[in-house]
Amino acid sequence: MKVHLIKSQELVPDRYWRVVKLLEKYNGPISFISAEPFANESISHYVPATWDEHLEKCRKYRDAYFVDNDDLVILLTSRPNFPNWFIGFSEFPHNDFFVHSDDWDLFVDCEQFYPIAFQIALIPIRKQMFGHYQFAKEYFHHPTRGCVQDLCKNKLEIIFKFRTADFCSECIEIVKKTNVSNDLFNQISEILEDIRPNFLSKTKIEPDKKPSRLKVTDDRVNNILLTDLNNLKIPFSPLEKVVFLIYLKYPEGLTVHEFCERKKEIAYVYRKLSNTDDPTIIRDRIDNLTNPLSNSLSEKISRIKQILKKLIGDELAQHYIISGPNAEKKMISLDRSLVDWESKIL
Ligand SMILES: [Zn+2]
Numbered sequence: 097m098k099v100h101l102i103k104s105q106e107l108v109p110d111r112y113w114r115v116v117k118l119l120e121k122y123n124g125p126i127s128f129i130s131a132e133p134f135a136n137e138s139i140s141h142y143v144p145a146t147w148d149e150h151l152e153k154c155r156k157y158r159d160a161y162f163v164d165n166d167d168l169v170i171l172l173t174s175r176p177n178f179p180n181w182f183i184g185f186s187e188f189p190h191n192d193f194f195v196h197s198d199d200w201d202l203f204v205d206c207e208q209f210y211p212i213a214f215q216i217a218l219i220p221i222r223k224q225m226f227g228h229y230q231f232a233k234e235y236f237h238h239p240t241r242g243c244v245q246d247l248c249k250n251k252l253e254i255i256f257k258f259r260t261a262d263f264c265s266e267c268i269e270i271v272k273k274t275n276v277s278n279d280l281f282n283q284i285s286e287i288l289e290d291i292r293p294n295f296l297s298k299t300k301i302e303p304d305k306k307p308s309r310l311k312v313t314d315d316r317v318n319n320i321l322l323t324d325l326n327n328l329k330i331p332f333s334p335l336e337k338v339v340f341l342i343y344l345k346y347p348e349g350l351t352v353h354e355f356c357e358r359k360k361e362i363a364y365v366y367r368k369l370s371n372t373d374d375p376t377i378i379r380d381r382i383d384n385l386t387n388p389l390s391n392s393l394s395e396k397i398s399r400i401k402q403i404l405k406k407l408i409g410d411e412l413a414q415h416y417i418i419s420g421p422n423a424e425k426k427m428i429s430l431d432r433s434l435v436d437w438e439s440k441i442l
Contacts, residue, residue, distance in 0.1 A: 097167065099220055102131045102157050104150075104173035107197055112172055114209035115197075118291075119216065124283025126220050131157065144176040147184045147194075154192035167191065168223065170216055174198035182215055182254070185229040193219055193229070202331040203254055206294040214258060217287040218244055224276045225267070235270070243267055244288065252331075252406045258295040261288035307415040311436040312341065318369060318439045322408070330416075331403060334369040335381060338362055339396040340428075343418045344435065345442045349427030352388050359386040365441055397426065 101119075103112040112130075119128035154169040163169060171194040177184055186192040195215050200208040219229075222245075226232035236247035240256055243264035248254040263271065263285075271281055308324035320337065322328040332340060342362060343350065350358075363382045370378055384392045397418045404413035420426035 097126050097220055098164065099126055099128045099168045099170060099216075100131055100157065100161075100163060101128060101216070102153065102169060102171050104153065104171055104175065107172055107174045111197060111209050111212070114207070115172065115213045115216065118209065118213045119287065122283050122287050124286075125277060125280045126283055128216075131161070144178055144180075145173070146178055150175075150177060150184060150194040151186045151192050154186070154194070158192070165191070168193065168220060170195060170219060172197040172212065172216075182248075182251075183219070187230070190228050191223075195219075201329070202333075203252060204258065204295055205328060210291050210294045211254075211258060214261075214288060214291050217284050217291075221271075221276060221280060221284045224280060225270050225274050235267075237264070237266075250402070252403060255295060255406070259292065261285075261292040307412065307430060307434060309434045309436060310344075310416070310430065312344075312439040312441070314438040314440065316368075318441050323436065325408070328407070330407060332400065334366065334371060335385065336396050336400050336403070337369055338366045339385070339393065339418070340400055341365060341442055343426070343428050344430075347427065347432050349420060349425035351423070351425050352393060354425075355393060356386040356388050361442070362386060368441055 101112075101116055103109070116128065116130040120130070150171055150173055153171050157163065158169050168191045171192075173194055174197050176199075177194070177196065182196050184194045195212060197212045198208070200211045204211055222229060222232040226235060232245075235245060237243055237245050238247040238249055240246045240248060240250075240253045241264055242256050242260040243262055243266075244257055244260075245264070245267050246253065246257045248257060308322040308328075311321045311323050311327075313319040313321060318337065318341070320330045320332065320340065322330065330340075342355065342358060342365070355362075359382065362385065363378075366382055366385075367378060370381075372378060384390050385396070386393075401413070401417040401419075404416050407413075408416075415430045416428060418426050418428055
């Protein structure tokens, strides 16, 4: 089976080529084939596409290059999609796909081409296991069990799938029952197994360690790094980062009311960090975050907690999460002598 990898215009070429080079070196029944960028367009990287917009590129490529119906065409794109899936697929002819090829630095602490190649390698074996990809969808596991078929509704859980690179016993049964050849299974397993260590090394945490120093970097995105954990980056979205930084700045803690009173300061920081330039979107988000009647702030606080627990474990996370009784001051308990404000943002 041939798998044609096509690149959307806006994707950085280096990332595309590293995916191709990685996948093409494995021998077996699947040949991963590179193709020149097909679509010639200039669309903002940040504007989400519909699935059909992405898949249209596969269809055009298929027609222009007389691709065999049984071959797969996979578009690598850095444009997000509705409803924000990692992989999208066509209803017909069942063999066109796109793989979201950006923002992986939010989930993993390695180069982005590894998770992209991992996701792509799974497509042909899922096709063999389930026929139409639509059926594969029905067999996705939820909750997460550390199998390559995990759905990962909470996107941060995808790291477990990458770290285990494993087929659970239920999936192995399907592999045996369907027409997945040993050669195909071995080729894909070998790829996954080789990629897997890249997700492990930098995020290994010793559970009983004392809290790490924390640095807020002096660059455009103001990364938050755990200095003593190999500069592990905390993967916050811009809004989560704003909330975290505000609480980090006020060690005595803030009530919801006190947080909302700092709207000007919050707006200033968010404008610096936001990845949108649209003033209306920015204003709406700030209004929402600083409205004491909205859930936005408490959602960000629980998301921050969730991200930290996943990243460094429950025990260590306690030093960094924003906690406190409802309707009273909430605070980050971290000893502030461990904080290095390299950034001048606050
Ligand atoms: Zn499974």
